[in-house]
Amino acid sequence: MRKLINPALLKKVGMVVAGIALLVLVALVFMRSGPLAPVQVVVTTVKEGRIQPGIFGVGTVEARRSWMVGPTTAGRVLNVTADVGDQVKAGELLAEMDAVDIDQRLEASQATVARASSALNAAHAQLADANARRDLASINAKRNQDLATQNFISAGALEARLQEKTSADAGYQVALANLEAARQDLTRTKAERDALGKQRANVRLMAPNSGVVVSREAEPGSTVVAGQAVLRMIDPNSLWVKMRVDQGRSAGLTPGLNAKITLRSQPEMLLSGKVARVEMQADSVTEERIAQIAFESGSDALRKTSLGELAEVTLELPQPAPALIVPNAAIQRTQGKVGVWRIQDHKLEYVPVRLGASDLDGQVQVIEGLKSGDSVVVYSQKALKDDTRIKVVEALVQNTERSTSP
Template identity: 45%
Template sequence: MKPIRLQRRTLGLVAVIAPLLALFIYVALRSGPLAPIPVTVATVESRPISPALFGIGTVQARYSYKIGPTFAGRIKRLDVDVGDRVIPGQVLGEMDPVDLDKRIGAQQAAIRSAEAALQQAESKHSFALAQAKRYALLFDVRGTTEEAFATRQQELAVAEAALGGAREDVARLRADLEALRAQRNNLRLTAPAAGLVVARAADPGTTVVAGQAVIEVVDPAALWVDAHFDQNGTQGLATGQAAGIVLRSRQGQILRGHVLRVEPLADAVTEEMLAKIRFDTQASPLPPIGELAEVTIRLPQLASAPAIPNAAIRTIDGRRGVWKLTDGKPEFTPVVLGQSDLDGRTQVKNGLAEGDRIIAYSEKTLTANSRIHVVDRIPGAVR
């Protein structure tokens, strides 16, 4: 009787455990770590795309003038403030001349004294020249001695030397005066061109050094965007292309511009190309210098070619490719990519054909041995 009861108990336990084990295996294979990975699938289509470049930059002034003194000194006055418009030659402020005006006055007095000395030297020279000529005539007719004639010639030479020295003194003093006047004029801070005052780095009474900027003026009619573009796909970037500019402070408003210049030097650290984007019309009100801006440049439409979603592109072991469905299993296929558009499509030059099915999104990272399950969409994924 006992063996029969043990067999019944064993069979009962097996009857209970077997379904539970089967249920566990089923759950593990369907929703556990061994479950298939949900994926969405896209079909390679041959279609034309309109490639576009997207860049980030800042608003900068093409022409900027930093105005300051040519030598160290103290600011006496400033006549403009930030936001004021100026015209060429307008006096923006002045440095303290200290003793420069007195030095100019002393130099003018020295010139007057030198000019008086010059007149005296000219008179002496005229008298010595007349005496030398008279004694030369007398010497020719034996009316004077050779010694007297030589004395008059020597006096003429001395008078000529004195006259030359007096003239050089006057010229030197006048040059010094012009230098002092130029130095005095340099104390006036003048606008070199028409523009807008955007910065005032010091106030009256402040001592500044030579070359230090006191006032910064920019030309508001010549603003541009210093834009940065990823080097991938910038082959078609060229001067003259139309551009759309969206300022950070004016979201939704697209300002028109064009590529003024593509910089010959790229940024080797960020791997970006640099370009200057100029506004077609002056923005009103003027955007602040340094404001962030988004730039979009649309390139000419390309001919039809196989195109895939950007989300499907993967990089494995340094190779770019996609997961292609082959007999329902994922297979990594390297591809050669072309240009992209802003709608998330990239043309494929080699590696795929029209009609191929590829994995666009996957819930987890895929491998060649991954089990997959095709779904319409994955929660949280962008369609």
């Protein structure tokens, strides 16, 4: 008689087998896609090559030579003849201030100069008369001295003639002093007239140089103070870009570097230029250095740009000698050291390196620490350690969970 299998025992065995299978399945899931799964990494091969270092920055278009045209004294704007965008020449009338009473004062000053000129002529005539009187008194005194020597006249008569000569000499000195005073008075009145003439000329605001009017700061009827601008003008041939560069990426920034400029209004056009000046003082708040980039002359694109427009600038640094290069993304900082994660015999190894120049495409030179043909990690799903299990993939893909409605 066949021995029957206990159903309860068979059920327990089945449950144990199912549990073991479930545990194995969960372990496989954890090992492949769970927390214990290997970290996916993207690697690259170290190779020798050349890079073109550069500096990138953003700036604004400004004018190197600009002028604020305004009065030297407070007053009211009478009229403004120039408008924004006008091409003006040096010495051209741009605006005029109200002269108030300057014309009347200038006319009065001119009359004072004429009066001083007449006084000077009168002083010349008085000097000539005094000189004639002095000469006559000298002749009479000499004649009487000769007669007194021969005892033909008395001593009193001689003294009277000598007194006349002394008075004539004194009259000549007075006339001479009056002439000098008249000359000084004429000089003073002419200086006052010239000063009023300059004040009158200052109410006419002339262009200090040839250029373009960029703004009208005051309209006719407005009252402005001394030094306040009525018009602003620039030299359109002096446009440049005030460029700002991160201090940490400004190594090699010197005058004379070639530059490629892209204006925000003309992104399809690449303009050429050079670093004209590097400012001595950096911006400590934004941690940036400031450089002035001059455009190459003769570009038609500059006629379409405007002050304050944003521009992107790329500076070309001298090209270094060929060296090993890796992507900048592969560089990691661990415990204060700069290095890369190298894969050797399917194991991770952190290798400190010494870096050289870098370019704007994300490539950097490795001077020491690696050799040609080494495989280094560029991207990883997580932070790496020496004992991290890894899986090399072409690209990192982020898994997204999708839910569907029943």
